[in-house]
Amino acid sequence: MESKYITIYKKITVLIETGELPAGDTLPSENELANKYDTSRETIRKALNLLAQNGYIQKVRGKGSIVLDLKKFEFPVSGLISFKEIAEKMEKPTKTIVHEVSLIKPDHFLTAQLNLTDKDYAWKVVRTREIAGERIILDKDFFNKNIVDILTKEICEQSIYDYLENKIGLAISFAKKEIVVEEPTEEDRDCLNLDGFSNIVVIKNFVYLEDATLFQYTESRHRPDKFRFVDFARRKK
Amino acid sequence: MESKYITIYKKITVLIETGELPAGDTLPSENELANKYDTSRETIRKALNLLAQNGYIQKVRGKGSIVLDLKKFEFPVSGLISFKEIAEKMEKPTKTIVHEVSLIKPDHFLTAQLNLTDKDYAWKVVRTREIAGERIILDKDFFNKNIVDILTKEICEQSIYDYLENKIGLAISFAKKEIVVEEPTEEDRDCLNLDGFSNIVVIKNFVYLEDATLFQYTESRHRPDKFRFVDFARRKK
DNA sequence: CAGTGGTCTAGACCACCGA
DNA sequence: CGGTGGTCTAGACCACTGT
Numbered sequence A, B: 001m002e003s004k005y006i007t008i009y010k011k012i013t014v015l016i017e018t019g020e021l022p023a024g025d026t027l028p029s030e031n032e033l034a035n036k037y038d039t040s041r042e043t044i045r046k047a048l049n050l051l052a053q054n055g056y057i058q059k060v061r062g063k064g065s066i067v068l069d070l071k072k073f074e075f076p077v078s079g080l081i082s083f084k085e086i087a088e089k090m091e092k093p094t095k096t097i098v099h100e101v102s103l104i105k106p107d108h109f110l111t112a113q114l115n116l117t118d119k120d121y122a123w124k125v126v127r128t129r130e131i132a133g134e135r136i137i138l139d140k141d142f143f144n145k146n147i148v149d150i151l152t153k154e155i156c157e158q159s160i161y162d163y164l165e166n167k168i169g170l171a172i173s174f175a176k177k178e179i180v181v182e183e184p185t186e187e188d189r190d191c192l193n194l195d196g197f198s199n200i201v202v203i204k205n206f207v208y209l210e211d212a213t214l215f216q217y218t219e220s221r222h223r224p225d226k227f228r229f230v231d232f233a234r235r236k237k
Numbered sequence C: 001c002a003g004t005g006g007t008c009t010a011g012a013c014c015a016c017c018g019a
Numbered sequence D: 001c002g003g004t005g006g007t008c009t010a011g012a013c014c015a016c017t018g019t
Helices: A006-018 A028-035 A043-055 A083-090 A108-113 A153-157 A160-168 A186-191 B004-017 B032-036 B043-052 B083-090 B108-114 B152-156 B160-168 B187-193
Strands: A057-060 A064-067 A094-104 A123-129 A134-144 A172-182 A200-207 A214-223 A228-234 B057-060 B064-067 B094-104 B121-129 B134-144 B172-182 B200-209 B214-222 B227-232
Touching: A006 A043, A006 A094, A028 A043, A043 A057, A094 A153, A134 A186, A153 A160, A200 B004, B004 B043, B032 B043, B043 B064, B064 B227, B094 B152, B108 B134, B108 B214, B134 B187
Parallel strands: none
Antiparallel strands: A057 A064, A094 A123, A123 A134, A134 A214, A172 A200, A172 B227, A200 A214, A228 B172, B057 B064, B094 B121, B121 B134, B134 B214, B172 B200, B200 B214
């Protein structure tokens, strides 16, 4: 059973996305909404806070909650960028090529990143992503073998996340992302259509489970002209 | 008067940052904390949610709230990157050079970005940022003249934000940030020490006031080898 | 002034975890 | 089973906005 405030949040996002609540309008007041959805004001406030966090509305003390202009935020607000999301936005034919799925003895860098000991093993997965016939992204994933026991080429061709969350039941909780620009390696040149680009955008991703253990480190290496990242941040008070 | 849950949030961040609450430990339960700080559980929960949002703790249902390892998050969690923050992290001598402060009739691109009419004016500010003797960043700021009336070279040499927030009293609320990689323009080559780099990292920043009006558009153009961006995202449910 | 959102309370029931 | 965090309620007072 979904919580009440999530349900209300979703209902209002639909109203905003369909334009039933146009940008610039103010929402009904919290008391009115509490009446309308037959709930308490605190519950409405949880829903509105979610809307504000995700860029749907802007709350103003003494005035009300203003609906924001969604067209200005074409890309997902903060959050993870996955290959799938990019592909769906671009509406272009896409392909995933799996180059390597192997168990490795992690090197020094990796033991440090994944908090491993020198007795542990790690899965290494190398894939390229093709959009409209061009190999644009090189993904290198490393998983802690203690947490992900089995991994096959077939799984890597589909969504690994789907496998981990729905088949194995891992509870993925949060990710820290780091974006840097590097010079391409030999591997980048081999695997990607670099077309003379002399830089590569690297997204380093550290993924944590609900109990705050780190289980995955991923490098997603993008051709710079096909890369775009959008973040949406409220100012610290 | 600061709200109670903010005060409690700050107190606990201090405990975590000083190591009094070491990483891996669980916090006292919400009921215990409510007792200790002489408040209600919902108020404690607001403080804990803030801690979780900012990466201090991880809440686990049925167990408790685990203190996270702050060392893994050296950079500010999401949020704005300012030149000052970078400089302070690097502990290197820095300098800001103001090249231009002028009132302009905005072109088509800018009227669209700032939601202006063709009768409005905009401030244009061009600055370069020098770290350890190298000109690394080219900042181009555009302000809506209707909102920011007066701007001088002296102000731009200091912190513009300090001027806007504390002297003019503008209530800055949130920013949308977009990161793309472009080829350098003539201006980039003139103003920055590009040292043969053939790409430039552009952070486009759209800054909004509390009433959700857009008042500033900024392009921050970085030399790729000196650029770094960190984001911290909870997974969508 | 009345109406708005921001904070706070005391108590309730639930789902989940570990012993 | 008791303890944890997650949700929800009904009511209260406050600071701020507009008229």
